[in-house]
Amino acid sequence: MSSTLYRLGLSAARSPWKVLGTWFAIILLAAAGALTLGKGLDDAFSIPGTESQEGLDSLATRFPQLGGTGGQMIFVSEDGSPITAHEDQIIKAMDRAREVEGVETATNPFDKDMPGEKSEDGTAIIANIQLDPELDAVPKETLNGLTDIVDDTTHTSNGLHAYIGGQVTMTPEMGMSIMEVLGVIAALIVLSIVFRAVRSAFIPIVTAITGLIVSMIVMFMGTSIFTISSATPTLALMLGLAVGIDYSLFIVSRHLDQLRSGLDPYESIARATATSGSAVIFAGLTVVIALVGLFITGIPFITVMGVVSAVAVACNVLAALTLLPAILGLFGEKIRPKRQRQRTAQQASDPSTRAARTPLLERWVRAAIRFPLVTIIVVTVGLGAVAIPFKDLELALPDQGTEDPGSYGREAYDIVAEKFGAGHNATIMLTADIINTKDPLGVMDELERNVLAIDGVDSVQIATPNMGADMGVVVLRPTEGPTSELTKNVVDTLRTDAPQWEKDLGISDIKVTGATAVAIDIADRLDKALLPFTIFVVGLSLVLLAMVFRSIWVPLKAAVGFLLSAGAAFGVTSMVFTYGWGADLLQAKATGPVIAFLPIMTLGVLFGLAMDYEVFLVTRMREEYMHTRDARQAIIKGFTASAPVVIAAAAIMIFIFAGFVPGSMYMIQPIALSLAVGVFVDAFVVRMTLVPAVLALLGDRAWRFPAVLDRLLPHLDVEGEGLGIALEHREWTAANGASALRLRDVEIPRVSGRGTLGPLSGALAPGSITLLASEDADARASALALFSARLEPSTGTLFVHDRQVPGETGAAQAHVELYPEGRGGTCGQALVRERDTRIVVIESLSDLLEAGDTALDRLELLASHGTTIVIGVDALTEGFAERLRDPARVEVLPLAHLVTDHTDPLPLHTDAEAYA
DSSP states (O other): OHHHHHHHHHHHHHSHHHHHHHHHHHHHHHHHHHHHHOOOOOOOOOOTTSHHHHHHHHHHHHOTTTSSOEEEEEEEETTSOOGGGGHHHHHHHHHHHHTSTTEEEEOOTTOSSSOOEEOTTSSEEEEEEEEOTTOSSOOHHHHHHHHHHHHHHHHHSTTEEEEEEEGGGOOOOOOOOHHHHHHHHHHHHHHHHHHTOHHHHHHHHHHHHHHHHHHHHHHHHHTTTSOOOTHHHHHHHHHHHHHHHHHHHHHHHHHHHHHHTTOOHHHHHHHHHHHHHHHHHHHHHHHHHHHHGGGGGOOHHHHHHHHHHHHHHHHHHHIIIIIHHHHHHHHGGGGSOHHHHHHHHHHHHOGGGTGGGSHHHHHHHHHHHHSHHHHHHHHHHHHHHHHGGGGGOOEEOOOGGGSOTTSHHHHHHHHHHHHHOGGGGSOEEEEEEOTTOSOHHHHHHHHHHHHHTSTTEEEEEEEEEOTTSSEEEEEEEESSOTTOHHHHHHHHHHHHHHHHHHHHHTOEEEEEESHHHHHHHHHHHHHHHHHHHHHHHHHHHHHHHHHHHOOSHHHHHHHHHHHHHHHHHHHHHHHHHTSOTTTTTTTOSOOSSEETTHHHHHHHHHHHHHHHHHHHHHHHHHHHHHHHOOHHHHHHHHHHHHHHHHHHHHHHHHHHHHHTSTTSOTTTHHHHHHHHHHHHIIIIIIIIIIHHHHHHHHGGGGGOOOHHHHHHSOOOOTTOHHHHHHHHHHHHHHHHOOOSEEEEEEEEEOTTSSSEEEEEEEEEOTTOEEEEEOSOHHHHHHHHHHHTTSSOOSEEEEEETTEEETTSHHHHHTTEEEEOTTOTHHHHHHHHHOOSOSEEEESOHHHHHHTOHHHHHHHHHHHHTTOEEEEEEOTTOOOTGGGSSOGGGEEEEEOTTOOTTOOSOEEOOOOHHHHO
16 A cells, blocks of 8 residues: 555645546536536435334325424513414514415414414414425525514514514524634644644645635535535544644655655655555544444434535545645655744754653653553543443433524524423424224324323323324323433333223324424434444454554554543533533533434544544554564654654644634534544543553563464555565666565465465566476466465565565556466457466466467567567477567576475476476
């Protein structure tokens, strides 16, 4: 992977305008698609497969008057006079409401047949509004028309105040504020300090914003297929901006370090992309997997939120790997100020000037590992104590009580709770199939009495059959609000008693539904999905980190640390949104239950970020340990070398996430706070304090890995280790010339599974015809499979036209055409059609000879144009070279002496006499 990224970074740096033009074209095309196909955001939460959703679907078809989007106009007498004194103004307002486009019904609350609900003191009344059921969302024109009526009524009527609430006021909008901009400014300041240049600091922000623009446009295109809520773009924006800046920071930081060492700018860009870019891909992949893993919840809008956020992260990974190298290529040497170059030259001549840069970090890590057991206990107990309030964190979906103070929906919610009771904001519906009853009205009266007998039910608004008398609906009001535990108990009791009511009343298919029931069902589904999702995330971290670090203890320690960070994040969130500590300071819209998907969303995102810090810190420690075998010094050196970048990355994350707390929508506020706290705890407390202490306590045992797992798990090159091999190959090519195939200390498993072959070292030149000769058919087949990149080395490296195997196996195979043994004359026919393949591997010379002279002529023609030919032969085959026009072109590679116990590397011989 690092070799591919090296070429990608070098190409982007040398052709920056092509890359910039490509990104610009992508933005234009995607924007055109979004404007053409996009349908807009929609906050209609649904949860297929649940009773509440099935009830809503049934209402929409069988009782449309109660299905679809509805709302209320609440009229309040401000001077304390009876609301009936304002009857004329209220009837006039409702008449106007019926004329608004998109409104299906607007009831007269003084109608004797369908009266509106009055408050106990007689100073307020509720009138219901129902929109056209054909509408997927509330049009802005409809909402504006209704709010104009409310405003006019309030301003022109003496002593009467009108409010509008319910679903009609819930028009989806992206929640943004000036605080997000301040977060970006704070990130710019951090980058300026890290890079010591404002110019360099702008580059990560530009690439992150570009990646966000593309992802947001793609999201709006997706609204033509998926229902995307208003919280989705805000969440994707927050995550994409944070990780986008961080990923670019890693690459730019490596680039500047390499420039200080005197590396050529283009070469530095390529190497930074290959090394830090590999880690960026791993980091981005972990975040994407965790976000896409939200499908475990089984809730469509949560899954869509995860996918959209994953797209934002993926776009920023692509921007960091392509757009960033192009921008760096445009700057070249100009990216460094002159003062910095002078300081770099001084540090190069006097190494002692560099030692003073990290004394604080070295003191920190030495203090952490001096008494590692004490550090572990203090950190674990401290984070455990912070996590205790998590037990009191209540989860629910947002209602209008969490909207911005002063908004239409929030004002209506508050006045209804004040005048009519909190339960009037938590309407619950009970639907039943009554087609088999002969007395639908009597059955509905009896069902109403049963409902009123339940503890926690305040009143029943209506209990009536539909026009066809095949469905009955009971609309009830609980005594408490929609997020109250008592209201949840009412829903549970209704569902528990429903089977007995069906039996007693001769009805069927009773369902508890309505917005309140849907919200309770979603919260319950999310609560049940939390444990499986946590197992998924932690299990994924164990496997990925085991592949990276080849260790058992490092992944275990990382997973435990991640859980501690998450617990502390949830604990602080509960302190603010449940206990109310600091809620005013953070401008929390409301206290009480937080958004139900907070734990799952926070776990998914924090997991990816925690793995980022783990990789950047511990990889450097492992590298030092492999060189010195001194576990303690490896911790100190690795920490001091990598901690500055991690500190900067974490600081940027914290500023970005914290910027989304004040002023943002309520759904985002607790998520942003939990992520800001989680990143702070994970980076500074867990990764930079607990991790060094655990590694110090384990010593050499931290880096041991069972041989069985080492063979089973693939190797991940997250720090660009393969780049060193690629650079060595480039130097070798410069000294020895181009090669079609080159092997360096290669050992391979035999295709039969019996033993190994090698080690092999050597090269084949482009345009050569090589006979791979051996009486051992197994050894010959194994070597040919290796040369065609169909078999990867167990040790060593194979280069196929400069593509590294393993690492770029797919690209290597694309350059090779393999003709299996037994094709006979068809081998020659295929060979005649061969055009641009750079390497041709023929398993059997007999097949080629059977094809006749035409195939041999074609073989020589291909070789003369640079195609490398490798042919498998046994020791009895003779006379092949004499049948060619240029016998000197044929070279022979004997494999007779390659055995598993061979200790010295054998060169690839090209001596025809050895074969003869």
